[in-house]
Amino acid sequence: MTENQRLKIILDKLNFKTQKEFAQQLNIQQGSLSDVLRGRIGISNAIKDRLDLKFNVNLEWLETGIGEPFLKKGPVVSESKEGVPYFDISLSDTDTLLLEEEQADYFVNYKPFNDCTAYLPVYGDSMYPKYASGEIIAVREITNYEVLQWGEAYVVMTNEKANHLRSIKLIFEHQDKNKLILRSSNPNFKGDTVIDKGSISSLYIIKGKITRNLI
Numbered sequence: 001m002t003e004n005q006r007l008k009i010i011l012d013k014l015n016f017k018t019q020k021e022f023a024q025q026l027n028i029q030q031g032s033l034s035d036v037l038r039g040r041i042g043i044s045n046a047i048k049d050r051l052d053l054k055f056n057v058n059l060e061w062l063e064t065g066i067g068e069p070f071l072k073k074g075p076v077v078s079e080s081k082e083g084v085p086y087f088d089i090s091l092s093d094t095d096t097l098l099l100e101e102e103q104a105d106y107f108v109n110y111k112p113f114n115d116c117t118a119y120l121p122v123y124g125d126s127m128y129p130k131y132a133s134g135e136i137i138a139v140r141e142i143t144n145y146e147v148l149q150w151g152e153a154y155v156v157m158t159n160e161k162a163n164h165l166r167s168i169k170l171i172f173e174h175q176d177k178n179k180l181i182l183r184s185s186n187p188n189f190k191g192d193t194v195i196d197k198g199s200i201s202s203l204y205i206i207k208g209k210i211t212r213n214l215i
Contacts, residue, residue: 001065002039003042003062004042006069007043009069010055010062010069011037013069013070015211018129019034024129048062056071057069075110075210076108077108077109079106079107081101081107083108083110084108084113084114084117084119085101085106085107085118085119086105086107087104087118087119088121089120089121090123091120091168092166104118113208113210117139118204119138120139120155121134122135122137125188125189126168127170127184127185128186129185131185131206131209136210136211138206138210139155139206141204145197145200145203149171150172151171151172152171152205152206153168153169154168154169154170154171155168155202155206156168156171156195156200157200157203158201159200161196162195162200165182167182168206170182170185171183178198179194179195179196179197180194180195181193182194
């Protein structure tokens with residue numbers, strides 16, 4: 001079995017619905033991934049690095065078949081206050097995110113996201129395929145709304161001026177510096193939402209995600 005064939009096993013084990021989703025996570029074109037899976041081209045070191053960082057793929061197994069497909073170095077869950085707190089809450093059920101450690105369901109110790117404020121579950125499909133329902137996102141609170149990363153996903157919480165909007169959205173620059181454009185990544189959720197920066201009660205940038213089968 002070649003390493004290209006073993007990559008197909010990794011794809012199956014990670015339960016991606018389509019090759020396109022997997023390619024997006026590896027930051028490559030779907031056609032390039034297809035060529036790799038068909039054995040037309042080799043697996044680059046850049047792809048291997050992303051497999052290691054994002055999915056804990058055992059590169060020795062990928063290259064030689066020795067060992068297990070995944071390394072046991074992923075998120076470690078505990079009830080002790082080691083790592084970042086996980087809150088099993090839905091944005092639709094709360095007006096504000098009061099992320100007090102005492103209310104955490106448990107803590108997740110995972111080095112790539114240990115600078116984050118919290119882990120939260122994803123509900124709904126408005127951000128699919130970027131973030132699917134059932135996945136867990138790592139978020140970090142943002143306090144300076146003048147320095148935002150356009151096109152990145154944020155958890156947006158607003159006050160009564162924006163009808164207490166509570167959502168995960170991509171944020172884009174508006175021609176009016178006092179406003180922001182919110183957009184879903186799911187093409188089935190059409191239309192932008194424009195809000196005033198002053199209506200934001202709390203804002204969290206999404207640094208990444210983990211799946212429940214990793215914890």
